[in-house]
Amino acid sequence: MIPPIANRFVAGESPATVLEHVRRLDDRNVRAIVNLLGEHYDDRADVRADAATYRTLIEDIARANLEACLSVKPTQLGLDLGEDVFREELEGLVEAAVEHGVFVWVDMEDHTTTDATLDAFESLADEYGDDENPRLGVCVQANLKRTREDVERLADVPGKVRFVKGAYDEPTDVAYQDSTRVNEEYRRLLEYAFEHFDGGIAVGSHDPAMIDYAISLHEEYGTEFELQMLMGVREDAQEALAREYPVYQYVPFGDRWSSYFYRRVTERKENLWFALRAIVGR
Numbered sequence: 189m190i191p192p193i194a195n196r197f198v199a200g201e202s203p204a205t206v207l208e209h210v211r212r213l214d215d216r217n218v219r220a221i222v223n224l225l226g227e228h229y230d231d232r233a234d235v236r237a238d239a240a241t242y243r244t245l246i247e248d249i250a251r252a253n254l255e256a257c258l259s260v261k262p263t264q265l266g267l268d269l270g271e272d273v274f275r276e277e278l279e280g281l282v283e284a285a286v287e288h289g290v291f292v293w294v295d296m297e298d299h300t301t302t303d304a305t306l307d308a309f310e311s312l313a314d315e316y317g318d319d320e321n322p323r324l325g326v327c328v329q330a331n332l333k334r335t336r337e338d339v340e341r342l343a344d345v346p347g348k349v350r351f352v353k354g355a356y357d358e359p360t361d362v363a364y365q366d367s368t369r370v371n372e373e374y375r376r377l378l379e380y381a382f383e384h385f386d387g388g389i390a391v392g393s394h395d396p397a398m399i400d401y402a403i404s405l406h407e408e409y410g411t412e413f414e415l416q417m418l419m420g421v422r423e424d425a426q427e428a429l430a431r432e433y434p435v436y437q438y439v440p441f442g443d444r445w446s447s448y449f450y451r452r453v454t455e456r457k458e459n460l461w462f463a464l465r466a467i468v469g470r
């Protein structure tokens with residue numbers, strides 16, 4: 189069972205609890221991006237088990253006609269076992285998702301995984317989607333020095349791109365460390381995307397300054413976009429923004445919740461306070 193301290197950020201352990209959460213979001217006009225928690229598998233059986241759960245979820249989402257998509261981690265789909273394993277598993281999942289009309293996002297992990305993740309995204313987005321009907325999305329991180337070049341490469345790929353600041357501790361030779369610099373880079377990337385992409389931009393941030401900036405770019409260039417935030421973070425803002433723009437909530441679930449929860453808490457110490465408040469009842 190998920191302990192009360194992590195409940196705010198994780199929607200239970202089973203597909204049934206996550207689907208219940210997705211239904212509640214639906215009532216608030218917020219759409220869901222469902223993620224089964226799991227990463228860095230070195231046993232193919234774990235990869236297969238998560239892929240099977242995702243397939244069942246795809247069928248459940250389609251059957252219930254819910255506005256929900258999936259987000260998967262490359263090392264959850266076997267990247268640590270080999271790039272070929274990851275591609276095979278991702279392709280199997282994309283095939284099932286396309287068959288049921290469910291969109292798939294690929295999360296971005298640390299910088300050692302970037303090339304393999306972008307290569308797989310690029311070829312599968314091309315094979316399964318087109319400009320009018322993208323089927324696959326990928327995340328890029330503003331803290332990585334390489335990302336501007338990656339984004340230029342992704343501009344013509346028929347998929348969506350989620351822009352985030354970056355959640356992983358990275359070495360100084362590959363990543364900006366200073367948050368002011370990361371914020372500057374984030375703005376630059378958004379500006380490039382709104383100017384050059386036809387659509388398919390996702391702003392994965394809780395930062396009011398970045399969200400306002402994205403809205404101003406949308407007004408300037410007319411490019412469509414969506415906002416994405418995590419479960420348990422600025423949920424009132426999610427609901428308010430959903431009255432005007434497409435808003436998605438990233439909803440993790442599953443029994444491997446501890447590393448995700450600790451990432452949220454180390455990222456921002458107030459998150460621990462929010463989590464504690466959920467226990468002590470304000």
Ligand code: FAD
Binds near residue numbers: 329418438
């Ligand atoms: P921060 O720079 O952390 O905070 C800026 C401002 O936002 C704060 O000053 C505050 O005003 C507001 N804010 C932030 N957190 C809170 C809070 N808890 N409560 C109230 N206000 C708050 N990272 C990856 O590396 N790979 C991924 O695939 C990935 N996917 C993601 C998907 C989604 C949908 C989201 C939202 C994030 C994802 N991330 C991912 C995490 C991301 O990289 C950041 O670590 C995380 O979003 C924190 O950065 P931020 O832009 O939200 O703002």
